[in-house]
Amino acid sequence: MNIIPAGSNNQDLAVNDLFHALDAKLKNKCVGYAFVISYKENFCTGNSGGFCRLQQDDHPRVMTVFEKYNCASVSKLVSSAALLLLLYKKEGVGLNSMMWEWLPSHWTMGNNIKTITFKELLTHTSGFRTSVRSYADLKKLIKDGINLNDKNDSYYNNSNYSLLRLIIPKLAGYSILSLKGLSESVIASKEPTQAETFANDYIDYCRKHIFEKLASMPDMSCTEPTLQPALFYDNEDTTKTGRHMGDQRLNAGSGGWVMTTLQMAHLFRSIHHTEKIMPAALAKRMRDEHLGYGLEEVEGVMSYFKSGGESLDGREYSSLTMGFANGVHIEMMTTSHMALKNIAWDAFKEWYH
Template identity: 35%
Template sequence: MKSFISSAITAAALATLLNACQPTADVGKNGTTLDVDALANDIEARIKPDVMGYQIVVFADGSLRASRAGGNARRAADAPERKMDIGDKINVASVSKTVTAAALLHALNAKNVSVDSPVWSYLPKHWPLHSSIKTITFRQLLAMRSGFPKNVLSDYGSLKAAMIVGATSSRLTFSYQNMNFALMRFLIPNVAGGYSITPMPDNASAQKISEVEQKQAQEYTDAYMNYCQLNVFDKIGIAPNMACKPTDANPALCYKWAAPNGNGTDWGDMSLTNAERGWNMSALQMATFMNALHHTYKILPKNVADAMRRDTLGYDNANIMTGTGLKYIEKNGGYPASNNAGEVGAWLFGFENEVYVAVLVNSDPKPNTSVWTDVVAAFDAWYK
């Protein structure tokens, strides 16, 4: 069963975590002590002028060391106007993929299924499959090297149709396609087992197929979210009842500079297109997730979590270098202001000196600025 924690307990746990911050950690060169507050201050100084609202959270050496929040969560056009809080949850877009990767690897590890196993037998049984589907592995999905076609939507019907088309390009080439992770909405429950999914009757009519598939779409979504809650979010201690839609009263909204006085957006309910997107999280939850995944190993065994870093499974970049010579992993998520009422930007960073940074902003950055560049520049100035 899902575990449920009252909002009062959540608030108390959050307050305890924030109040326990010790700003220094032995994460400098040769184990020297550094002031993590200074890193958070520099990141904040760099991004604050360029976005409408922001959250910054830094873990170092296994503990929360610094957090910042500022700007507007809601503007005057969306009363009640209010400031951003460190606990505000926003749709983190493709950062959801890292959560999904952790959940899939958890299920594979629990069932002793190799990441190099083919995925096809864990798809809905009645889906027609192109022959190329039978050789695509879990690793290829996780690493965005499946060869799937571009711009496939993430709903049930679009994913089913894409299985008939199959892979259309080389699997040796990285190609960022959301459907790789959208398919994990089906794979995770089927690998894990124990979830009730309505079976498709033999010789079903077109009407019956449609009826069953509508049920399956919801059942797979519910099963995926339940697995993530139990095996990812419940492990980090401050993420009860997570959802792929806004659940707070007067949630933080996202805006764009092109319409500074316009209404913002909360992105709505993405439950039926989730796994590749959709989770509503705060930067505090994002950073705590990273720390639990790669430092305390509460979600995955060390060897599996290390493989995520080494093989770029669920990340955009791994083993890239800072200017000071440290490797780091990075995942970005966002929905652009160019074709939306607002923009969200979410970033996860994991530096090899056990510093984990999460940044969440609720608008497009001003022209010629970059949150990613700002975070790495601040890290280099701090670590040198």
């Protein structure tokens, strides 16, 4: 599919022109890159360049749209969709319900924690100012509480979505052993097992209710391949060995899901241009109410996006999913750091008329 009615007043535009604009902004600018362009529910085209493993690492290979990477904060879309599906189906609880009741029952609820709604987690207006991911750090975050004045402004924070790793299994009715009323020593001995149970049940729910709805995405994981995984690099010093994130199950929720660029595109198409995963009205709420997305207007066309990135010992990578109101969307992955949101915007502006 090349010619699409995606211009102003529905005039036809050539996808190949957007392809060339994107490719020019990525080629030779990073160690490796891949992107996919889609129109509504249809795959249009994609490309890749550079490397996902360099010569200093065993089994060097070129980058492709089939390479699996931890997609970083693009994972927030998975957690947001999973929570919305649960709230849509569950009686007596909704976006404006308080989230604290679905946290581990033995945790201490600090000041004003009981004022935070599910929607405030999804929109980063919860009041949390410390960004954490692990079970132990989340427990401390909740005990420390929040300042109500901090809820006045949006403050992007991984903690909001890391908590969904614990909330989603409890909302979904998974059987998780309660530690309430036990001695501190017993709790300390059992919390690592509980943390792993929450993580595995979160992954199980997302697999069954999101990924298994899509034939090309079975057995999705928060663990990167252990055999010759795709790596990411320091863009300023490409002689360094590559790194990878490994097993991120115990930190999942705000990040962690491992996908190819093609799979990111398929997931986005399926959420927003089909009803394979959720009703269209629910997908529209995700976009319109910033539930997992940032929103910006580009050349009179609204975009909704989630960008992500991770850094490990100076090695960085970037990910992006960005949709536009005209039905075009772009997914990108680079094996070293780039400002992908700006690249996608700039390419779109060059193309759109």
